[in-house]
Amino acid sequence: MSEPILKVSNIESFYGPIMAIRGVSLELHPGSIATVLGANGAGKTTILKTISGVLDPLKGSVEFEGRPIQRMDPDKIVRLGISHVPEGREVFPFLTVRENLMMGAFLRRDRTGVNDDLERVYTYFPRLKERMIQPAGQLSGGEQQMLAISRALMNRPKVLLLDEPSLGLSPILVKEIFAIIRRINQESGTSILLVEQNAKMALETANYGYVLEVGRVVMDDTCERLLNSKDIQEFYLGATEEGARGEKRWKRKKTWR
Amino acid sequence: MLDFIQQLVNGIALGCVYGLIALGFVLIYKATEVVNFAQGELLMLGGFFAFTFITFMGLNYWIGFLLAVICMALLGSTIERVVVRPILGYPQFSIVMATIGLGFFARSVAGMIWGTDDLKIDTPFSRSVTENVVRIGSLVIADDKISIIVATVLLCIVLYLFFSRTRMGIAMQATSQNMLAAYYMGIPVKRVFSLIWAISAAVACFAGILLAPSTLIHTNVGFIGLKAFPAAVLGGFGSIPGALVGGIIIGVIEQLAGFYLPQGFKDVAAYIVLLLVLWFKPDGLFGMKMRKKV
Numbered sequence A: 001m002s003e004p005i006l007k008v009s010n011i012e013s014f015y016g017p018i019m020a021i022r023g024v025s026l027e028l029h030p031g032s033i034a035t036v037l038g039a040n041g042a043g044k045t046t047i048l049k050t051i052s053g054v055l056d057p058l059k060g061s062v063e064f065e066g067r068p069i070q071r072m073d074p075d076k077i078v079r080l081g082i083s084h085v086p087e088g089r090e091v092f093p094f095l096t097v098r099e100n101l102m103m104g105a106f107l108r109r110d111r112t113g114v115n116d117d118l119e120r121v122y123t124y125f126p127r128l129k130e131r132m133i134q135p136a137g138q139l140s141g142g143e144q145q146m147l148a149i150s151r152a153l154m155n156r157p158k159v160l161l162l163d164e165p166s167l168g169l170s171p172i173l174v175k176e177i178f179a180i181i182r183r184i185n186q187e188s189g190t191s192i193l194l195v196e197q198n199a200k201m202a203l204e205t206a207n208y209g210y211v212l213e214v215g216r217v218v219m220d221d222t223c224e225r226l227l228n229s230k231d232i233q234e235f236y237l238g239a240t241e242e243g244a245r246g247e248k249r250w251k252r253k254k255t256w257r
Numbered sequence B: 001m002l003d004f005i006q007q008l009v010n011g012i013a014l015g016c017v018y019g020l021i022a023l024g025f026v027l028i029y030k031a032t033e034v035v036n037f038a039q040g041e042l043l044m045l046g047g048f049f050a051f052t053f054i055t056f057m058g059l060n061y062w063i064g065f066l067l068a069v070i071c072m073a074l075l076g077s078t079i080e081r082v083v084v085r086p087i088l089g090y091p092q093f094s095i096v097m098a099t100i101g102l103g104f105f106a107r108s109v110a111g112m113i114w115g116t117d118d119l120k121i122d123t124p125f126s127r128s129v130t131e132n133v134v135r136i137g138s139l140v141i142a143d144d145k146i147s148i149i150v151a152t153v154l155l156c157i158v159l160y161l162f163f164s165r166t167r168m169g170i171a172m173q174a175t176s177q178n179m180l181a182a183y184y185m186g187i188p189v190k191r192v193f194s195l196i197w198a199i200s201a202a203v204a205c206f207a208g209i210l211l212a213p214s215t216l217i218h219t220n221v222g223f224i225g226l227k228a229f230p231a232a233v234l235g236g237f238g239s240i241p242g243a244l245v246g247g248i249i250i251g252v253i254e255q256l257a258g259f260y261l262p263q264g265f266k267d268v269a270a271y272i273v274l275l276l277v278l279w280f281k282p283d284g285l286f287g288m289k290m291r292k293k294v
């Protein structure tokens, strides 16, 4: 197997005295999609923040293309080619859609390349082109999500960190967004680390998955195998078991505990 | 009628200075959520720098002007780096106290360096009280008042173009709208903060030099900041056009109150207007109604 483009080893991150992740390791291989699943408060967002440098880990390392990047300033990390689509979109509400996109390209100086990328994200999301001169705060939630993804793509990243892109979107829009995520991965070979609550969508989209519980990775495997795993089916995909075994349900525990 | 126009123009000129100081408050507040109570002292220092370059060293007025503005911009970003950055993220109160302390410090240091006498700068607009005036019919307006208004308009155009057209200007707007997202874009947020302080200090210096012919330069000139504060609040504390309009409103009201009303009203007029406006519109005249969506 190839060298990972992004390698997180045993990181521990804190919010003040609260330890949010307790020794997490994961790998993202070039051109692949990896997903991190977990309940609310498991620490998914914290992992992404630690990678993109807005939060410094107390212990452990983050390596990008073999270089340690933990504790680097966020703008240096963005410059290396890691872009973060934050949870809850976080657009600049009073800037226009186009200005928001140009902020995604803040560190780039190649004008023609930036213009090409602008056209490219408009083909992914034609709705953004129609709303080019509207303030981003006036977009619907789904449109803001499209903008947040496009804005990150304007950096032409090698690694895209996506935090719950399906949050608050209608099922149709979720499908649409995930189709685009696959397309970005296939057309540009962008490696993607995807954090999701929507386990089904995430496992169908990604190649490899990690399951996070209270700040620890409790399970990791290829998405195919995860999709077939009993634990995942029961606790993340909401499958109910039928028949005789149903009576014993109260005894059933997650095998990783 | 003539008196009225005369007072109105003087009021607008004074208001422009309030507006520029208020602009400095607002720029820093919007980006960093710090209220800089030393803004008036930055204006004072700007005046002293200009005095040093123009009167003391005998440089050409425009060159001295430019040098003073540059020095103040450097000082502004140094203050950000040395005083503000280390306490950013601590309770507002500590930062407010730090800027108030900074104001006291600046006043006493200025007193030690430049003394406590009133100083005067020779400007191209104030050489002679009878000659440097514009006459329209029997209306007489001093050049230095006109220079304040014209310079403020020009400065506002430059700032507007900077904030709306340049990459760095838009990035500064972005940072003040959503700091975390600015980090995610790779905008160097710390450098943006320094730059904001530099611009605010440069604008204060600009105001200080424009004001010099009217009030002379002394260590207490910075108390004018206390008038600019209601201007900023009136404008909605967070709106740049609001700060300027608020400044002009306060300036005009103060001037007219001083002329038409009994003595003593001049200095409280601004606050009375402020209280009235806040009574009806607690967000200020230009308060932002639109809030970020979830």
Ligand SMILES: Nc1ncnc2c1ncn2[C@@H]1O[C@H](COP(=O)(O)OP(=O)(O)OP(=O)(O)O)[C@@H](O)[C@H]1O
Pocket: A015, A018, A019, A020, A038, A039, A040, A041, A042, A043, A044, A045, A046, A047, A087, A197
């Ligand atoms: N700013 C913060 N200050 C203090 N604690 C925080 C902060 N942000 C998160 N936490 C805590 O850190 C833990 C992990 O939070 P995190 O946001 O990473 O969870 P998550 O897996 O992304 O959850 P969700 O699915 O709800 O987004 C939680 O226990 C949370 O309470």
Ligand SMILES: [Mg+2]
Pocket: A044, A045, A046, A087, A163
């Ligand atoms: Mg989260």
